[in-house]
Amino acid sequence: MSSRILLSGLVGLGAGTGLTYLLLNKRSPGQVIESPYPITQKSNGKIQPHSFKVDPSGFFKYGFPGPIHDLQTREEFISCYNRQTQNPYWVLEHITPESMAARIADRKNSFFREDEVIPEKFRGKLSDYFRSGYDRGHQAPAADAKFSQQAMNDTFYLCNICPQVGGGFNRDYWAHLEYFCRGLTKKYQSVRIVTGPLYLPKKDPADNKFKITYEVIGNPPSIAVPTHFFKLIVAESPTNNPTREDIAVAAFVLPNEPISNETKLTDFEVPVDALERSTGLEFLQKVPLLKKKALCKEVNCQIVVRDFSNAAIKPSKDLKLLPPPKNAD
Ligand SMILES: *[C@@H]1O[C@H](CO)[C@@H](O)[C@H](O)[C@H]1NC(C)=O
Ligand SMILES: *[C@@H]1O[C@H](CO)[C@@H](O)[C@H](O)[C@H]1NC(C)=O
Numbered sequence: 075m076s077s078r079i080l081l082s083g084l085v086g087l088g089a090g091t092g093l094t095y096l097l098l099n100k101r102s103p104g105q106v107i108e109s110p111y112p113i114t115q116k117s118n119g120k121i122q123p124h125s126f127k128v129d130p131s132g133f134f135k136y137g138f139p140g141p142i143h144d145l146q147t148r149e150e151f152i153s154c155y156n157r158q159t160q161n162p163y164w165v166l167e168h169i170t171p172e173s174m175a176a177r178i179a180d181r182k183n184s185f186f187r188e189d190e191v192i193p194e195k196f197r198g199k200l201s202d203y204f205r206s207g208y209d210r211g212h213q214a215p216a217a218d219a220k221f222s223q224q225a226m227n228d229t230f231y232l233c234n235i236c237p238q239v240g241g242g243f244n245r246d247y248w249a250h251l252e253y254f255c256r257g258l259t260k261k262y263q264s265v266r267i268v269t270g271p272l273y274l275p276k277k278d279p280a281d282n283k284f285k286i287t288y289e290v291i292g293n294p295p296s297i298a299v300p301t302h303f304f305k306l307i308v309a310e311s312p313t314n315n316p317t318r319e320d321i322a323v324a325a326f327v328l329p330n331e332p333i334s335n336e337t338k339l340t341d342f343e344v345p346v347d348a349l350e351r352s353t354g355l356e357f358l359q360k361v362p363l364l365k366k367k368a369l370c371k372e373v374n375c376q377i378v379v380r381d382f383s384n385a386a387i388k389p390s391k392d393l394k395l396l397p398p399p400k401n402a403d
Contacts, residue, residue, distance in 0.1 A: 140157075141156075141157070141158070142157065143155065143156070143163065144157070144191065144192055144233070146189075146191060146231075146233055148225070148228040148229075148231075149219070149222065149224060149225040149228060150167055150168065150169075150173075150214060150218060150219040150221075150225040150226075150228065150229065151165050151166060151167040151168075151213075151214035151219075151228070151229065151234060152165070152166050152167075153165040153166075153213070153214075153233045153234055155189075155192060155233050157192070157193075157196035158298075159271070159273075159297070159298035159300075160196065160197070160198040160202075160292075160296050160297040160298065161198075161236045161237075161270075161271045161297065161298055161300060162213055162233055162234065162236070162270055162271070163270055163353075163355070164213075164268050164269070164270035164353075164355060165213035165214045165233075165234050165268070165269050165270060166214075166266060166267065166268045166269075167214040167218055167266065167267050167269075168264070168265070168266050169218050169255070169256060169259055169265045169266075169267070170259060170263060170264055170265070171259045171260070171263065172221075173218075173221045173259075174218075174220075174256055174259045176220065176221035176222075177220045177221075178220060178221060178222060178223065179219065179220045179221070179222055179223040179225065179226035179227075180223070180226075181216055181217075181226065183223055183226075183227075184216060184223070184226050184227045184229070184230045185227075185230060186200060186210055186230045186232065186235070187200075187227075187230055187231050187232065188200055188231075188232055189231045189232050189233045191233075192233065197232070198232040198233075198235070198292075198296070198297050199232075199292065199296075200232070201292070201293070202291055202292030202293070202296060202297045203237065203291065203292075203297070206237060206291040206292070208237035208238060208239065208240065208291065208299060209237070209238045209239070209240040209244040209245070210232070210235045210237070210238075211235060211236050211237065211238025211244045211248070211303075212229055212230075212234060212235060213234050213235070213236060213269040213270060213303075214229050214234055214267075214269065215229070215252045216229045216230065217252065217256070218252070218255075218256065236270075236271045236300055236303070237291055237297060237298075237299045237300070237330075238303070238330060239330050239331055239332060241332060242331070242332025242333060242334075243328075243330060243331060243332055243333060246332070246333070246335070247328065247332075247333035247334075247335065247337070247377065248303070248328065249380075250335075250377035250378060250379060250380065251305060251326065251328070251339065251377060253377070253378060253380065254339065254375070254376070254377055254378070255267055255305070255307060257378075258307065258309050258369075258373065261309070261311075261372075261373060262309035262310060262311050262322070263310065263311040263312055264309070264310050264311070264312060265307065265308070265309045266307075266308045266309075267305055267306065267307050267308075268304075268305070268306040268308075268357070269303065269304065269305050269306075270303065270304055270353065271298075271300030271302070271303055271304075272300055272301060272302035272303065272304055272327060272352055272353060273286050273288055273298065273300060273301050273302075274286065274301050274302050274352060276301070286301070287301075288300065288301055299330065300330055301329065301330055302327050302328060302329050302330060303327070303328055303330060304325060304326065304327045304328075304344075304349055304353065305325070305326050305328075306323070306324075306325045306346065306349060306357055307322075307323065307324045307325070307326075307369055308321050308322070308323055308358065309321065309322040309323075309369060310322065319365070320365050320366070320367045321358075321361060321365060321366055321367065322367045322368070322369040322372050322373075323346060323358065323366050323367065323368065323369055324343060324368065324369035324370050324375060325343065325344050325345070325346050325348075325349045325357075326339065326342045326343055326344065327342055327344050327349065327352075328342050335377075335379045338376065339375050339376050339377050340370060340375050340376070343370060343375065346358065346366075
């Protein structure tokens with residue numbers, strides 16, 4: 075019984091590398107795990123002994139290269155910043171029926187701001203967005219932080235902002251999704267939402283290979299334009315008996331492009347596992363499977379189409395409910 079898959083054996087005599095790459099696919103107890111790294115072999119098959127040591131970690135005496143995930147805790151959200159893409163990895167926020175009911179802050183008093191906490195050379199600049207053609211898209215929405223002007227101001231820091239397509243997306247479908255999230259506080263006592271960018275591969279018709287391509291805006295080009303955005307929603311209603319509490323979960327991934335109002339929200343729902351694979355993040359791993367319920371089985375996951383184009387000035391009266399999805403259960 076072989077527990078190893080020989081990915082590429084001593085192939086390529088011409089190449090003369092003589093390297094064996096092993097991938098362990100199954101480990102039985104007590105089994106000696108062989109190094110997955112190349113091993114120098116003599117022609118008789120014996121491993122070459124050597125008397126010297128190499129010390130890669132000695133590099134750290136010059137300084138640890140990172141990555142450094144700038145974590146910032148604000149009143150309504152916590153953000154984790156990616157210095158390479160100059161976008162957040164994720165922004166998580168908390169909304170409740172009470173926080174939604176308190177309407178103190180006014181968006182007119184808030185202005186977009188560069189984040190002084192991020193070192194200058196990694197910091198997204200307001201000028202990078204200028205004439206880029208993209209909106210400065212909130213990850214934690216300003217409208218979720220109306221309970222205090224300070225909290226709302228914070229949402230305008232660029233650590234909470236990604237370049238988003240404006241018409242048809244940020245000002246339309248994405249805004250409808252944010253509105254849907256706020257509506258969940260009518261049913262649940264506590265709603266936590268993780269929002270962030272994605273850079274997903276797409277098949278290139280020229281050669282049928284999967285590639286990730288995204289625009290980079292700014293001068294010099296520095297802020298990545300995500301291909302997609304995700305929202306992971308976790309809703310709960312705490313009781314006196316925490317051991318019996320379930321959480322209602324849904325994850326959505328939307329393309330950063332105009333989306334027709336007729337598209338069903340459930341078309342964008344993805345398994346949390348798939349979201350983890352594409353973000354490299356881990357979500358809800360401390361919650362037993364049985365305690366994770368499907369949000370879209372508890373509520374009707376659909377958007378309400380409103381005109382948000384002048385929402386900053388006055389709420390729209392144009393409120394129209396989309397018909398429920400045909401195959402809704
Ligand atoms: C919010 O931001 C505006 C504009 O920078 C500023 O004038 C105001 O004092 C801020 N409010 C709070 C409470 O921080
Ligand atoms: C969706 O509907 C709103 C409100 O009627 C409208 O302003 C918007 O342009 C529509 N979005 C798209 C992508 O057609």
